[in-house]
Amino acid sequence: DVKVTQSSRYLVKRTGEKVFLECVQDMDHENMFWYRQDPGLGLRLIYFSYDVKMKEKGDIPEGYSVSREKKERFSLILESASTNQTSMYLCASRQQAGELFFGEGSRLTVL
Amino acid sequence: GQSLEQPSEVTAVEGAIVQINCTYQTSGFYGLSWYQQHDGGAPTFLSYNALDGLEETGRFSSFLSRSDSYGYLLLQELQMKDSASYFCAVRSSGNTPLVFGKGTRLSVIA
Numbered sequence: 001d002v003k004v005t006q007s008s009r010y011l012v013k014r015t016g017e018k019v020f021l022e023c024v025q026d027m028d029h030e031n032m033f034w035y036r037q038d039p040g041l042g043l044r045l046i047y048f049s050y051d052v053k054m055k056e057k058g059d060i061p062e063g064y065s066v067s068r069e070k071k072e073r074f075s076l077i078l079e080s081a082s083t084n085q086t087s088m089y090l091c092a093s094r095q096q097a098g099e100l101f102f103g104e105g106s107r108l109t110v111l
Numbered sequence: 112g113q114s115l116e117q118p119s120e121v122t123a124v125e126g127a128i129v130q131i132n133c134t135y136q137t138s139g140f141y142g143l144s145w146y147q148q149h150d151g152g153a154p155t156f157l158s159y160n161a162l163d164g165l166e167e168t169g170r171f172s173s174f175l176s177r178s179d180s181y182g183y184l185l186l187q188e189l190q191m192k193d194s195a196s197y198f199c200a201v202r203s204s205g206n207t208p209l210v211f212g213k214g215t216r217l218s219v220i221a
Contacts, residue, residue: 004153033208040119042198042213043154050206058208090153097205099144102153 003027006091006103013110019078021106023091030095032074034058034066037088037105046089049074081110113137115212117199122218123189131184131215133199143175143182144200144209154198157184186217194219 007022025032031050035043035058045058047066055066063085067075074093078085091103115135123129133143142161146154160166160175160182172185186193196216200209 031206035211040213043211045208045210048208059210092154097141097202099156099159100146100154100209102155104153 004091004093004101004103006089006106008106009104011106011108013081013108015080015082015110017081017110019081019108019110021076021078021089021091021108023074023076023103024072025074025091025093025101026072027093027095027101028071029093029101030071031093032068033092033094033100034064034074034076035090035092036060037090043090046076078108081108083110086110113201113203113210115199115201115210117197117212117215119213120216120218122220123186125189125191125219125221127189128185128187129189129217131186131197131199131217133182133184133212135180135182135199135201135212137180137201137203137210139203140177140180141202141204141207143173145173145184146198146200146211147195148198148214149195157197189219191219191221193217 004025033048034046049068065077089106092100117133145157148154158173175182196214198214200211
């Protein structure tokens with residue numbers, strides 16, 4: 001069974017903290033994505049990666065960075081968390097132009 | 112840029128049929144996808160239309176009209192478990208990221 005695993009389902013952090021959200025897929029997919037989901041705004045693309053060590057900015061990259069050192073792992077980094085980054089973060093992967101497979105999400109609260 | 116419009120909420124009765132519409136504006140078009148998301152869960156893929164017409168998968172069907180920049184998801188024989196959010200999504204070319212609509216929350220009532 002295909003699987004995208006996000007390391008933390010729920011996190012609570014303080015303003016200014018550095019936050020790492022980890023995502024691992026076991027399907028050997030080339031493409032990986034980070035979206036954030038907020039009520040009434042749907043899913044918005046933060047960053048994506050087509051291959052190891054490659055990264056591309058999505059629609060809302062400000063305040064975020066990513067790392068893809070291995071094909072199966074794509075990390076989202078909040079260098080200095082702020083309250084407006086409180087959100088649900090969804091990682092997804094796919095093979096080329098195929099369907100997206102999502103993780104269960106990481107709900108981040110920044111106090 | 113790309114934008115998608117879909118209704119924010121729809122309510123329908125168990126056993127009935129419901130249609131969720133999606134209109135889009137894109138600089139290029141490679142297909143319209145639909146995803147389902149239950150509360151607290153991950154979005155899951157439902158269907159994909161690259162060409163005009165109707166695609167059927169069990170109780171769910173999806174339709175596309177590229178000339179009208181319009182598609183819909185049709186759910187038949189509604190069940191309570193169909194209560195969820197439904198997202199349409201497009202991409203401008205084969206390997207570009209999906210851009211999602213804001214989602215339609217479907218409530219199925221008895």
